[in-house]
Amino acid sequence: MTSLRRRLFALLLLATGVIWLSATAWIYVGSRSELEHVLDTRLQEAARMVHSLVSSGNMATAAAAPEFEEAGYARQLSCQIWSFDGRLLARSSGAPLESLAEEGEGFADHEVKGEIWRVYTIVDAHKGVRVAVGDRIGLRDRLVRDLVAGLIWPAVLIVPLLGILLWLSLGRGLGPLNAAAREIAARDGEDMQPIDSRNTPTEIRPLLAALNGLFEKVEAARRHERDITAFAAHELRTPLAGLKTQAQVALTAPNGPTRNAALQQIVVSVDRTTRLTRQLLALAKLEAMPERVQPSKVDTSGVLRDVIAACVTPAGIEVEIAPELEGLLLPGDVDTLHLVLRNLHENAVEHARSCVSWSILPGGYGIVVEDDGPGLPDEELPLITKRFYRGRHKSLSGSGLGLTIAEMASGRLGATLAFCSRADASGLRAVVRWKQ
């Protein structure tokens, strides 16, 4: 059953029905025993009364009154007085002619003409009579049945009314849930505002809180996506705008030097765009590459020497390699390690003032590169591996992708890349650490 309302309705109705039936059964059993007790006491008293009349001696042998049957509970009690020799001395009207009396004194059930009677007998040996007072068990049963029926019939009539009331109140009780559902259903795909849960019942608040949490996550993911798209658009279209503007400057330049300067700028811009394209392709390749444990080991110093040889080091910047790096073997493949080292090296060279130094972590489980550039404020450190993020000190040739690539490639090697500010001087320290 998928409807909460129907489910609750059925449960409530079932519970009400069970309670009602149990109550009825209880009343039935309880009333029955109480009734037995009361009626038995009445039989006993009636028998004593009749006996006291007999013992006082003023008893005439009354002729039996004409028999007539009456409906209802009239003539419940029948009384007979028998002599010890078996003559019926007297009987009440409506009492059977057959003997109800027992040999002994006390209560007994007695069958007469197919009917069971409850009889109380008093034996008076002195007078030589037996006094028997009885009533029909059937009548007692009817009494209890009527009592219970008196309870059940109104209940049966009330059940539909109760059902309607339950159904309506459930609808009302589940109103806030429906209201929340309507509010969510009425939203368009853009609306990620949290649902207002201040006026909702405490029971559905966790549900709304969970939904709001989900909205927040979806919104954050979307904002992230939008940011990346915006950064990408900016990083890709700005160089194009620069190229076009410089080309137009070159076309309309009134003299040779202006034209040459513009053409020179175009060459620089094309170099930068080429690098950006290369970085984008590297990133796409890394994204497609599965993350796996690297079984082979690479000579890190060899790869680093290749990287440094391929990178144009500007005049005035010195690259130092610690002697411990020589022959250092680290897990990975040459291409991915090359990507990591190249992007870290290019970043360091771009920002360094005079020196870039490569060293190893104690134990040889990682490599460190430090530059002596302006460094970064601590709050910017977690952002520098984000796609297209370029800090305050952005360089001309940077693409905003280098450190993203370095981090992703480190992950593919099973290593982690971390950045921190240098403790001893200004500058950035990057650490690639392999698991031990």
Place this chain on the structure above:
Amino acid sequence: MRILVVEDDPILSNGLKVGLGFDGSVVDSVAACADAHVALATARFDAVVLDIMLPDGSGLDVLRDMRDRGDTTPVILLTALDDTPDRVRGLDTGADDYLGKPFDLDELAARLRAVARRNEGRAAPVLRAAGIALDPAGLTVTASGETVSLSRREFAVLSALMERPGVIRSRSDLEDRLYGWQEEIESNAVEVHIHNLRAKLGRTAIETIRGLGYRLRTST
């Protein structure tokens, strides 16, 4: 025109400086929001070309700040984000125009002339006063029906005087229109250009108001 370019890409910034300079404009360029705030607080510009994504924040914040201060300098937004909602947001923040990257240099120059014109309360593209007609787009000047050939700087000085005919422009005012921040001001450059303009347009075209500056003579 004196234009402030707020753009962090050095190649584009350089292209704008050189390209917009061809028609006599003086371009100052900054690369970050903080520098833009300083520039706008210290100098008067005829127009601002503003990139939205800057290294230290959003150009929209610079724009909002300008408009909050009551700065009415025309602003053209220059950005990689040129979807309709982005344009709408930019214009509603207080921009006068919007150009998506990459753009056409001539179009940017024309739009700059258009927003500057509106800011001065003119609709006609050609400036006319004292029998002189100056076309900022075509870089041509005609006086008494004859075409006059002017240098780029002479043209800039004449434009400044013709934008508000009869209003006195001080020497430093005119120097602002001739030189950007990085350029060294030649000590008597304004006097030299005024002298040349008088020679080409007639002795009486420009009045010297001693101690105050220069103005275009309108009652001839």
